[in-house]
Amino acid sequence: MKLYVCEGCxxxxxxxxxxxxxxxxxxxxxxxxxxxxxxxxxxxVDPNGEFSSFDDWDENGH
Ligand SMILES: [Zn+2]
Incomplete structure (x- = not known):
């Protein structure tokens, strides 16, 4: 199986x-x-907790 190297860790x-x-x-x-x-x-992007979730930000922030 192909393995992918995580860019983070x-x-x-x-x-x-x-x-x-x-x-x-x-x-x-x-x-x-x-x-x-x-x-x-x-x-x-949301230091004040204005959006409740990342999905919310996705919908409202673009
Ligand atoms: Zn990782």
Whole structure:
């Protein structure tokens, strides 16, 4: 099975262990790193907690 190197932690994962949303955009992150990035992204774009979730930001922020 093909292994992918996570851009976040550098470990190797099968496709099933990757964050498929990132993968579909050409970024390779495992679900753990993806969660961390998402949290960091939330803090960056939404320091005041204006949006309740990343999905919300996606819908309202673009
Ligand atoms: Zn990772």
């Amino acid at each position: 550098g470990d190797k994962f099968t496709k099933g262990e990757l964050d498929l949303e990132s993968f579909s955009m050409g970024d390779i992150y495992c679900t753990t790193c993806s969660d961390e990035l998402m949290q960091a992204g939330m803090d960056a």
